[in-house]
Amino acid sequence: MCRLALKSANEPFSPYEVLTAMEAMQEGYDGSGLGLLLRGLEFEDFKYNPNFPVLSGIAHTEKAWNTIKDYMEERGYELKYDHRFHHEEGHIEATDRFRYFMRAYRMPPAFRDKSTEEREEELLKTRLALRALSNDDNKITVFSFYPDVAMIKEVGWPLQIGNGLCLHDGQIKSRICMAQGRQNTNYGINLYACHPFFIQGISTMTNGENTAFVPIRDWLIGKQIPGYMGYQSDSEVFTHILHYTLKKLKLPLQAYKHIITPLNSGELKNHPQGEFLSGLRQACKRLIIDGPNAVIGTLPDETSLLVMDQKKLRPATVGGREGAWAIASELCGVDALVPDRDPSSDFQPMREHTVIIPPHRKELEIWSQYDPFPSIQAA
Missing domain, CATH: 3.60.20.10 (Aminohydrolase, N-terminal nucleophile (Ntn) domain)
Known part of the structure; x- marks a missing residue:
């Protein structure tokens, strides 16, 4: 269980x-x-804004990180808030973790006045597209892309992961x-x-x-x-x-x-x-x-x-x-x-x-x- x-x-x-x-x-x-x-959700100076959906996941390599940034820019998303996780050594067992990310973007101009259903469809398409870009040499893991929500997932024990990502710092x-x-x-x-x-x-x-x-x-x-x-x-x-x-x-x-x-x-x-x-x-x-x-x-x-x-x-x-x-x-x-x-x-x-x-x-x-x-x- x-x-x-x-x-x-x-x-x-x-x-x-x-x-x-x-x-x-x-x-x-x-x-x-x-x-x-x-x-x-609250992080950095971010508080809920329906125009600022939050993308969360892991870029496993520097190449994957650059792929994420380039794709989001090409799709018309403007970065507004970017939480950089602080790492404490010795807690996260996995070694292929270039960067954990939690980034709030402004919606592309074409979607800012659309209905909730249309905006949700766009966010889902974007998340699935990023997931599809992942491969063995360019590994991307995307957990969520939605206003006011972020996800963190990792292999290991709960407190061990919390300490490794400095979740105790209140940020x-x-x-x-x-x-x-x-x-x-x-x-x-x-x-x-x-x-x-x-x-x-x-x-x-x-x-x-x-x-x-x-x-x-x-x-x-x-x-x-x-x-x-x-x-x-x-x-x-x-x-x-x-x-x-x-x-x-x-x-x-x-x-x-x-x-x-x-x-x-x-x-x-x-x-x-x-x-x-x-x-x-x-x-x-x-x-x-x-x-x-x-x-x-x-x-x-x-x-x-x-x-x-x-x-x-x-x-x-x-x-x-x-x-x-x-x-x-x-x-x-x-x-x-x-x-x-x-x-x-x-x-x-x-x-x-x-x-x-x-x-x-x-x-x-x-x-x-x-x-x-x-x-x-x-x-």
Whole structure:
């Protein structure tokens, strides 16, 4: 099993805080990878600006670094903010790391007044184009390109990587930090296999094994939707299913649970939206998961979520207080992230629940699959 941790707070905090909390769960990962997603980002003089998307990743050689800079300039992006990671020797095991980057660009003039959908499409195309430029002699790893988001991934132990990149110096902060300590079970050690995964502002990370991975992957690839690719991890499909639910089907967040773990026919007969949900289950039957899985995710508006599969064999707990909340694979992880909470209000979801930490962070929202979701009820 991997170990997952998420903190969401009104006041920006250092990702090193989450890495420190991961130490409480260190028996659950093996050093084969760490992934961080930062949302509500602050670095250098940068704060959120929809016109300044942030590109994050690794240039493995000087040639790759020059390729990235040249390509972004040719595509019309103007560099505005550039965080240069300070390195402490002896912490990062990999040797082919010329530069980790986190760079905010001004959108090309042609896209500054476009719709959100058009801008997101352009950012996705640019990220995929950079990834396609990578080869053995010119290796480029790109994790995200989106406003207000950055990702860091590396092979090694969480605190070891945090120290190696000087994440303890407070120069990078965010209102949300997702972290996964990877336990390599099915695939080779690959930076793209580290959770969280990301597409157009949507990100998820998973603890478990997706035994229905192959049919889900093939169905998603068959849709020929840009960005549905890679799959170095069987958990990447969870991100793409959430993206498909929200961006392509235009359904509310609560529908995600109905797609990956639908109610059975008997339960749907008694559901106020049973006819619609039966049709949704049939249309998306290839996306039904077979766990065990616990899935944690975040959305562009800083909503966070937690869902479990039917088997509920990968635990996760959510707890916190107004202004600060945490989700973790183990209770000790929540304790470390938000120690000044009332632990009697902690919640462990059952198979039918979607736990939502809304952007206002005042309280948890716990939604059940047995409840109707308002947008369909109103229709």
